[in-house]
Amino acid sequence: MVTRLRRFSTNSVTKVAAFILTVLILTGLAEMALYIYFRDMDLQRIFTDDYFDSREFADLMGKAAAEAGEALLSGELPGNVPYHYYISDGSKELTNVENPDRSFFEQFEPAFCALENGRWYLKNHRNFPYSSVYYYKLSNPDVRDVLKETNRIYIAYPKEYTKAQEQEWTQGRAVVIRLVTAAAVGAILAVILAIYLAAVTGRKPDDRELHPGRIDSVYSDILIAILCFLVVPWYLLAFSAFETGPYDRGVLTAYHKGTLAVFGIITLSVTALCGMIVLALIRKIKAGTLVKHSIIYKFLCRIYDFAVSLFDGRMFSRYPLTRSLFYRQLIFIIISFVFVSLTFLFLLTGSLAFIIPPVLEAVVIYWYVKGNNRTYMDINRGFNESFEEQMKSERMKVALITNVSHDLKTPLTSIISYIDLLSKEDLPESASDYVRILGEKAGRLNNMVSDLFDLAKSTSGSMPVDIDKLDLKKLIEQTLADMGDRIENSGLVFRVRLPENPMLIFADGKKLYRVFQNVIDNALKYSLQGTRVYISLEETEGMAVATVKNTAGYEMDFTAEEILQRFARGDKSRTSEGSGLGLSIAESFTRLCGGRFRVDIDGDLFKVTVSFNLAQQ
């Protein structure tokens, strides 16, 4: 049962129906209010069941009293009046009855009012005629005289007349009661529906999740702003609709009907839109995102973060010197702020004490600068110490490289020499094969050791560089010619495109030769058989840019960075010759000469770019 109710209540059709109903009811209530106003229906009638106690009756009597009062001054009444009257200022008398006796008028009670001895009388209306809408006519200074003791007024309405009035009033009262009852019921219904909608909005029959609506992605403050932009003009419009007022009270003209229609349509749309926005806001409240999902909140968060980042000392916690700098700065700012505020305060109050804070501030500045200078000195000392540490370790590294180099080369010398001696011995065939293999491996080990030390020296900065002005074009041509035999025998086609003019750069020729030798060597070793190797040199933006492009003979499952790492090898198996340091050495040597070395891998295309600043002509 509960689930069925839940299914029904969270059903989207039910919700939409409830929403439409709520909007219609609210619009109806607004229309009703305007209608009641236009029809000039007095809501007090609901609480007064006797016509003669009503305000309308007081107004009826008041109107006559006012006319009578005016007649006292002007000496005449408007021609045909529906009531009996007797007006006297002590000497002159006006009346439309034959026997203007009080008892005559009293018989029409309660439709009887009197002015005697400067006092007004109307049964059940103690404040008569001041409670009636015609009171203004009697409060006119000119008619104050009406209250003279000598004046006397009797007014009474005939029974037939009041009977008709009473009937009309009772009918009107019934209408008002019906309207108000309907309004009350509607309002209660609207409240219930609104509570229901607020409860089920965002819920769906199938789960217990909260589902955001379409407009929930709009920031809360924007939603509220839209709400205000809808409600405020609507309120002004309603106000002006009421302002126009009943043109002719009690009767609906075409103008009133038009106003009612236009107001109704506008109210309907405004209510619908506002309803949707309010529901969206309610969904946000339920989701707890009303405040967080707003521009203002985000903005404040930014400001807060910014402020925190300025005054957060945590990031310095590991560095005692900078931390002391930071806290000193914080204290300085706060104290300075206090002093500046105090100065302004004293200035505003005109006190001479405004001189004191600047003096104290000067002391604080002295403390701040002095302390900071001391800390900076400490930092400098620490920096120098660590710099010297580093230099020392760098020197140790170089010494280590040299020593290890010597220690490795000495046994290698023995190995290679004795292998050579062995190879000259008369050995069985298998043994001389083994010796041959030993010779090859020893040779490779030798190459690796020397490559390794070249790389170690060049990266540790202990390799001397002999920079000279040279022609990069010539160097590439020389390198290619130097490797001519290997290139011819490689089965690869070399496409070389070099510029007409020399490309003068500053570099160490020997090292740069190693660079191009290694790069071309790499292309020779790892290119796919029968493919082309492209070598080009051109000038771009004041740089001499040399590129070597080749198609790899295998899948390159590594990145450009990886291939430059020491001992990285194109083929993972590491069976072929070489130390695997070729490209690393090329990169290191290029940098040593002041150039840039770059590797790009695109599919099977392997591209090396070596660039140098052109020497000034």
Added chain:
Amino acid sequence: MDNTAIYSGVARTDKARILVVDDDREIAMAVEKLLAREGFDVIKAYDGMQALEALAANQVHLILLDIMMPKLDGLSATMKIRESRNIPIIIISAKSEDSDKILGLSMGADDYVTKPFNPLELVARVKSQLRRYMHLGDIANGQKSSVLRTGGLCLDTDAKQLTVDGEPVKLTAKEYKILELLMSKPGVVFSAEQIYEAVWKEVPYSVENTVMVHIRRIREKIEINPKEPKYLKVVWGIGYKIEKI
């Protein structure tokens, strides 16, 4: 090592006595065996002091000397020996920097071989030094103005004949002309264009490759290790030169 074929037939240095100095006894022994195999008479010493003693006690024609040794290091020993003797000294060292080589040669050594060395190359260098040392008569012979000389390289421009450490080497006409041009001004760098113009007598256009190929061939004929040439050097990105020795 094809180039060693050039020297393999040379046997005029037979029974020359060589002093091998290295604190690593295994290396000293290996070198002894390598040289003995070539028919040399070898004496060993294991530090600088021993080397000087051995030198005083024996008739020695050539010294192979390690640098890093106890008591007296190779460089100091070289200086000591040079005070009284003129025999060829070849330094064998694990120090492979250019600066180490220059230092060793300037101390009076005649050649510098880095460890680990190629045994064939070592033998070739030993033979080369011995030939020069033992054929001083040829050198005296070549004091004519028509002879261009640097180190063991000797170019007789009259006879159009090149000898390396006294051994005649056959050159083609172009190779000869290139060498003549370079040797006329040792230490001076010639560009490929200059060489081409002087040798081919044509307007040079895209000649780097042609010249470089010739240079490579010459190197194979005159250098013991063409990969680390002693005489004919490429100045990368600039040109070519004959080292002034």
